[in-house]
Amino acid sequence: MYNPGDTLIISNVSDDPFAIDLAYMCGQRSEIADLISLKVYANTEFCPRYISDETDMENIGRSLEGKTVVICSAATSNSRGSLAMRTMMLARGAKDNGAQRVVLVEPDLFFSAQDRGPHRGEGEENRSLEDLKKFDGQPFTASLYADLLKHSGVDAVITVHNHSSKVQRLFGRAFNGEFYNLIPNELYADYVKYSDMVATGRDGDNLVLCAPDAGALPFVRSVRESLGLPAASCIVMEKSRTGERHVRMSVSAQSDVQLDQLEGKDVIILDDMVRTGSTVIECARLLREGNPRKIVFGVTHFYSSPEGRENLNSDALDEILSLNTIPSILNRDSQGRLRKKMVVLKIEKWIARFLLGYLGKDASKFERDFYSVDMSSKNPRWRPNLTTRR
Numbered sequence: 551m552y553n554p555g556d557t558l559i560i561s562n563v564s565d566d567p568f569a570i571d572l573a574y575m576c577g578q579r580s581e582i583a584d585l586i587s588l589k590v591y592a593n594t595e596f597c598p599r600y601i602s603d604e605t606d607m608e609n610i611g612r613s614l615e616g617k618t619v620v621i622c623s624a625a626t627s628n629s630r631g632s633l634a635m636r637t638m639m640l641a642r643g644a645k646d647n648g649a650q651r652v653v654l655v656e657p658d659l660f661f662s663a664q665d666r667g668p669h670r671g672e673g674e675e676n677r678s679l680e681d682l683k684k685f686d687g688q689p690f691t692a693s694l695y696a697d698l699l700k701h702s703g704v705d706a707v708i709t710v711h712n713h714s715s716k717v718q719r720l721f722g723r724a725f726n727g728e729f730y731n732l733i734p735n736e737l738y739a740d741y742v743k744y745s746d747m748v749a750t751g752r753d754g755d756n757l758v759l760c761a762p763d764a765g766a767l768p769f770v771r772s773v774r775e776s777l778g779l780p781a782a783s784c785i786v787m788e789k790s791r792t793g794e795r796h797v798r799m800s801v802s803a804q805s806d807v808q809l810d811q812l813e814g815k816d817v818i819i820l821d822d823m824v825r826t827g828s829t830v831i832e833c834a835r836l837l838r839e840g841n842p843r844k845i846v847f848g849v850t851h852f853y854s855s856p857e858g859r860e861n862l863n864s865d866a867l868d869e870i871l872s873l874n875t876i877p878s879i880l881n882r883d884s885q886g887r888l889r890k891k892m893v894v895l896k897i898e899k900w901i902a903r904f905l906l907g908y909l910g911k912d913a914s915k916f917e918r919d920f921y922s923v924d925m926s927s928k929n930p931r932w933r934p935n936l937t938t939r940r
Contacts, residue, residue, distance in 0.1 A: 754779025
């Protein structure tokens, strides 16, 4: 059982539901607000303080000695720059007061989309001058973020489905291998297999998994492997940009099936993130030409925006399956009209299972029960009390 005496789970925002749930799942019974004070001075400067025994005059600056501090940083309405600075101050405060280790849990790793600069780096020998020019004058922010986190006192980083191999390499180096990129293939596979979202058919013969581009193919294949349905097939798309918000889709030769083999089948498009939704809708429109029974979009990081909600409300998509790595997607206002076809898998149990194992604690209670389901009553598949994986 988790021992609150040797590990503290905190957040960089007061009353953050994701952090509170994660702490609870890990067995922490103390309220986060009783462990740390997140003060902001009148001049807007942030000044956190780990709460200690006010009468203890013998252990000043050593109240966290030997402890592990876990900072949960889930994207909120606060700016990511502000949250990042808060995280670094929390890490430094932990180390300045004796903490042995600081672990950052950041499900949607900040600044990881800014994974290039105006120079060729490791593995980038073939970058064109045109590509380099796009970043002329910009910093390589993902690299800076890794360096700053390490310098502030963070010893390990846990994130979810980071798409950039370059970011994975540089964070791995910065944290001496203690960068853990959790891939949610089992989450999607479990829900697809045991819910009524799609009809998989015998051994998956009615199911097609779709990679919207070649970059998504490894994840699609990992989900198919986790499904354990040998007859499930993959269709892979190739895309070319015709403008800032416009793409053209075609079926890749890497595909197991072509459009004319989708008749009556259920198709799930899988990707790591969505912002505007333009790519996935073009993908879904092309898939519709094969006359499938149902098209679902499964996405890990859902950035809710007016443009994205408008695009994804298209009839080309029947349902959307997401994780709560960006917790605001649980808000019905953030979902907007998409709430009628939105399903969110809450991953606090899944993160807790990994974190407990990392800390050498017993995580067996999450062996099978490792996520919860959030769905609006507007969704036709909604059932009362539908909160668990079964």
